[in-house]
Amino acid sequence: MVALGPGAPKISQSSMTNVVAMHEGRKRVGDRARALLASPDGCALFIDIDGTLLGVAPTPDEVCVPAGLVSLLEDVWRGLGGAAAVLTGRRIADADRLFSPLSFIASGVHGTELRGEPSAPILTLAPPIPASVVQAMNNISSLAAGILVEQKGCGVAVHYRNAPLARQALESEVAAIIAASSYDLVLREGRKVLEAVPRGYSKGTALLRLAAEPPFRGRRPIMIGDDVGDESAFQAAEGLGGVGLRVAGEHFRPEASDFGGVADVRAWLEALAEALAPHKAAAIG
Ligand SMILES: [Mg+2]
Numbered sequence: 176m177v178a179l180g181p182g183a184p185k186i187s188q189s190s191m192t193n194v195v196a197m198h199e200g201r202k203r204v205g206d207r208a209r210a211l212l213a214s215p216d217g218c219a220l221f222i223d224i225d226g227t228l229l230g231v232a233p234t235p236d237e238v239c240v241p242a243g244l245v246s247l248l249e250d251v252w253r254g255l256g257g258a259a260a261v262l263t264g265r266r267i268a269d270a271d272r273l274f275s276p277l278s279f280i281a282s283g284v285h286g287t288e289l290r291g292e293p294s295a296p297i298l299t300l301a302p303p304i305p306a307s308v309v310q311a312m313n314n315i316s317s318l319a320a321g322i323l324v325e326q327k328g329c330g331v332a333v334h335y336r337n338a339p340l341a342r343q344a345l346e347s348e349v350a351a352i353i354a355a356s357s358y359d360l361v362l363r364e365g366r367k368v369l370e371a372v373p374r375g376y377s378k379g380t381a382l383l384r385l386a387a388e389p390p391f392r393g394r395r396p397i398m399i400g401d402d403v404g405d406e407s408a409f410q411a412a413e414g415l416g417g418v419g420l421r422v423a424g425e426h427f428r429p430e431a432s433d434f435g436g437v438a439d440v441r442a443w444l445e446a447l448a449e450a451l452a453p454h455k456a457a458a459i460g
Contacts, residue, residue, distance in 0.1 A: 203434065220251065235334070252277075258390040260282065267297045286300070316333070330373070361373075365402050367425075395415075402425075
């Protein structure tokens, strides 16, 4: 049972059903995440996409956006007075395509793209990755069938989900390409993906930048993610007195996670939207 403190918002019957389901083992949501539902006022949400909001697919373009997820995210966003942002390794335009017609405050390509308001232009914070690096990455795609190279503006990614045995060779090749480039790049590893991105940018730098401005400023940041690229944002949120919530998967073991998987994040978001609902009218104005 969620402990409700004095003055905490009332949780509706459907929200309570979600919470009960979490406790009965049909869903797995950890104590830290459940405790946040008792007093969501004053929180700001930062959330990853792949492996957190959406299940992982063979290729980035094949992910499935479940029915009702977009309207649920809109409810959460409104309930938090607009203090919700997506932090993703994808390009922001790609996230917009997934969640159309909704546009979020967002950071893309590991902190190199930023949009501080849903309707504002997307800022590119780093120079585009040199064509020579993209070409070199394309050349190593011939190492094995199934390797996919994705040019992402300020970064370039090599996906090997469909060629898992090529991982070691790809790591060596990507490291060599980064070392040979005069552009200051770093290697970021993700779920069956290796990315070359500019040094000095991360989801953590994006969170800190967003958290310093309205509507996030003064709120307690909650970061939810599933991968090594989310670690910097967990650190940033925790450094601001917030919390980093881990989703189990290929990076975090279930026993070290706050959510068992994507379905549990969804159930928690539904409970959060319900808990925030009494404030919706005031938030919308
Ligand atoms: Mg992820």
